[in-house]
Amino acid sequence: MDYMAPLLSLMSFPDIDPVIFAIGPVQIRWYGLAYVVGILLGWRYARRLAANDRLWPGGKSPVTPLQLDDFLLWATIGIVAGGRIGYILFYDFAAVAANPLRAFEIWNGGMSFHGGVLGTLLAMILFARKHTIPLFNLFDIVCAVVPVGIFFGRVANFINSELWGRLTDVPWAFVFPTGGPFPRHPTQLYEAALEGLLLLAVLAVLIYRAGALKSPGMIAGCFFTGYALSRILVEFFREPDAHIGYLFGGWLTMGMVLSTPMILIGLWAMLTARSRA
Numbered sequence: 001m002d003y004m005a006p007l008l009s010l011m012s013f014p015d016i017d018p019v020i021f022a023i024g025p026v027q028i029r030w031y032g033l034a035y036v037v038g039i040l041l042g043w044r045y046a047r048r049l050a051a052n053d054r055l056w057p058g059g060k061s062p063v064t065p066l067q068l069d070d071f072l073l074w075a076t077i078g079i080v081a082g083g084r085i086g087y088i089l090f091y092d093f094a095a096v097a098a099n100p101l102r103a104f105e106i107w108n109g110g111m112s113f114h115g116g117v118l119g120t121l122l123a124m125i126l127f128a129r130k131h132t133i134p135l136f137n138l139f140d141i142v143c144a145v146v147p148v149g150i151f152f153g154r155v156a157n158f159i160n161s162e163l164w165g166r167l168t169d170v171p172w173a174f175v176f177p178t179g180g181p182f183p184r185h186p187t188q189l190y191e192a193a194l195e196g197l198l199l200l201a202v203l204a205v206l207i208y209r210a211g212a213l214k215s216p217g218m219i220a221g222c223f224f225t226g227y228a229l230s231r232i233l234v235e236f237f238r239e240p241d242a243h244i245g246y247l248f249g250g251w252l253t254m255g256m257v258l259s260t261p262m263i264l265i266g267l268w269a270m271l272t273a274r275s276r277a
Helices: 030-051 065-091 095-098 099-104 113-131 135-159 187-208 218-235 254-271
Strands: 019-023 028-029
Touching: 019 030, 028 030, 030 065, 030 135, 065 095, 065 113, 065 135, 065 254, 095 099, 113 135, 113 254, 135 187, 135 218, 187 218, 218 254
Parallel strands: none
Antiparallel strands: 019 028
């Protein structure tokens, strides 16, 4: 493969400063803004789903928009805390064990989606028990809106020039400022398209056209399976973390390993959804 492709065949990496603006030592970054926008837009979409009784079993939504207002804080804590703890456990444990203060150095490592999922699951379980909300109905409504946050998060990864792909000579490759002098797959944009826009559209069709919310767990199962398959596909083009590399001496990456159980959980949730209805 000729990685020294003609410059005209490469996409110019956009000259976007990861820092939007700074006030003294305080910096407002696109990455942080993406989390805020993703959570707020997801919350607005969730309220619309909860307010539409026709979408739910028995013609009555089991979750009220007001309850979702309360859940917003729970979800934010679950996403941020779970994502950060997950990154430490799955990707950076050795470094943090050697220097525990590194856990608070968010500029030396980011967030793990799989950790964010676990954190949000815990938040949903606790919130559903406190407010006596059917758990799988809450799972469905949250999973229906998660792709919104994924889309903005992956676009922010692209702006940060992080999580880029492997070397390639495809005409849409980018030479990332942090990825060396050769063109690479823009895997952040692949994930934004597959795990964000496409998955959001598929779930919306299932909700509004197929009445999937009337089978508790169907949307959650579709999300888990769809995300995991998309992530595993993109992992074939994504550069693995340098300090982890390929696992088991082969081609497996940490993203593939963490996504595989999601497929099994998703399939189980879909196969058992009608029984819960």
